Amino acid sequence: MTGSEGVRCTLMRGGTSKGAYFLADDLPADPGARDGLLLRIMGSPDPSQIDGLGGAHPLTSKVAVVSCSADPDADVDYLFLQVAVDTPEVTDRQNCGNILAGVGPFAVERGLVAAGDEETSVRVRMRNTGELAVATFPTPGGRVDPTGNAEISGVPGTAAAVVLEFPQGAGPLLPTGNVRDTVAGTEVTCVDNGMPVVLIPAAALGVTGYEKPGDLEEDAALADRLREIRLAAGRLMGLGDVAGTTVPKLTLLAPPADGGAVMTRTFVPVRCHTSIGVLGAASVAAGLRLPGGVGEPIAVLPHSGDRLRVEHPTGFLEVGVDVDPGSGTEPAVVRRTAVVRTARKIFDGTVFPRSAETAPI
Numbered sequence: 001m002t003g004s005e006g007v008r009c010t011l012m013r014g015g016t017s018k019g020a021y022f023l024a025d026d027l028p029a030d031p032g033a034r035d036g037l038l039l040r041i042m043g044s045p046d047p048s049q050i051d052g053l054g055g056a057h058p059l060t061s062k063v064a065v066v067s068c069s070a071d072p073d074a075d076v077d078y079l080f081l082q083v084a085v086d087t088p089e090v091t092d093r094q095n096c097g098n099i100l101a102g103v104g105p106f107a108v109e110r111g112l113v114a115a116g117d118e119e120t121s122v123r124v125r126m127r128n129t130g131e132l133a134v135a136t137f138p139t140p141g142g143r144v145d146p147t148g149n150a151e152i153s154g155v156p157g158t159a160a161a162v163v164l165e166f167p168q169g170a171g172p173l174l175p176t177g178n179v180r181d182t183v184a185g186t187e188v189t190c191v192d193n194g195m196p197v198v199l200i201p202a203a204a205l206g207v208t209g210y211e212k213p214g215d216l217e218e219d220a221a222l223a224d225r226l227r228e229i230r231l232a233a234g235r236l237m238g239l240g241d242v243a244g245t246t247v248p249k250l251t252l253l254a255p256p257a258d259g260g261a262v263m264t265r266t267f268v269p270v271r272c273h274t275s276i277g278v279l280g281a282a283s284v285a286a287g288l289r290l291p292g293g294v295g296e297p298i299a300v301l302p303h304s305g306d307r308l309r310v311e312h313p314t315g316f317l318e319v320g321v322d323v324d325p326g327s328g329t330e331p332a333v334v335r336r337t338a339v340v341r342t343a344r345k346i347f348d349g350t351v352f353p354r355s356a357e358t359a360p361i
């Protein structure tokens with residue numbers, strides 16, 4: 001494909017992320033060709049992504065590939081791709097719950113799923129993990145209507161709620177088999193409720209957990225410690241060598257500052273998130289509900305059954321998480337997870353990738 005050939009694309013905000021949404025049929029089937037094209041569409045590798053759609057931050061350099069599902073339990077398949085900003089990499093090794101928020105409305109608007117008269121539920125098979133999600137959003141008169149009263153931290157104004165529900169996942173909630181591990185000299189809890197996350201008390205790393213994300217990113221000693229912990233935790237979690245991957249994420253925990261359950265700073269994994277990922281927060285919430293985890297002495301937990309408010313640099317994200325802590329030989333499991341997001345179509349049209357001849361890779 002040359003630069004003069006355009007590709008049908010919808011640019012959407014999904015929760016607190018922004019990404020390019022495609023029908024799978026509009027992209028090359030070969031993953032190598034697809035990823036090369038996506039790099040040229042997003043403007044990577046380039047720290048400013050000046051020649052593409054990307055927004056020069058991992059949170060705005062994301063792609064959703066959507067198709068009808070062959071799975072009788074799902075309406076659509078969703079493949080999430082993280083397009084690196086300043087390296088020529090595209091990875092499917094992580095999922096994204098924020099971009100997931102746009103998948104249901106996109107599927108209805110692009111004719112993959114018929115809308116209900118008032119609201120529509122779309123069953124999504126998330127191809128990155130194999131897990132299922134159900135997204136429910138208003139479709140008055142059979143049309144997607146992004147206007148509404150739902151507010152989410154990190155996004156100005158209000159929009160229609162997209163309720164995301166996740167049934168019990170197939171993988172282990174505690175990938176190391178322990179509720180607490182000592183990793184590179186630091187006590188952590190490694191948890192995976194849809195996103196592999198390493199929970200670390202902020203105080204154990206000599207920070208408060210209330211710093212601005214930019215200030216934490218500039219702390220070179222902290223970055224070294226986080227890299228060391230992540231590499232060791234990744235191996236322990238069965239993820240192998242995670243040096244070149246975006247998972248596991250790292251979440252620093254501190255006591256809540258605004259009536260929530262816990263304050264967080266999340267590294268994804270190098271840049272510090274301006275809020276927190278959806279599945280990242282789902283993992284944090286599940287980890288806090290586990291007796292003996294490193295969050296236990298830090299968090300202020302609501303009654304079981306109540307939504308848990310995860311505070312972050314720009315507000316909070318509430319997660320409903322129904323945890324069965326297990327007993328004896330029975331491992332802990334999460335029966336159901338739910339969050340509210342919003343999503344909005346920003347642009348729909350034809351995107352023109354930079355030509356392969358002029359691309360820097």
Ligand code: NQM
Pocket residue numbers: 016017058059095096097098099195246249268276277278279280281
């Ligand atoms: O955890 C950022 C985001 C995410 C991922 C990241 C996400 C999730 O905020 O479900 O949404 O962790 O890289 O979009």
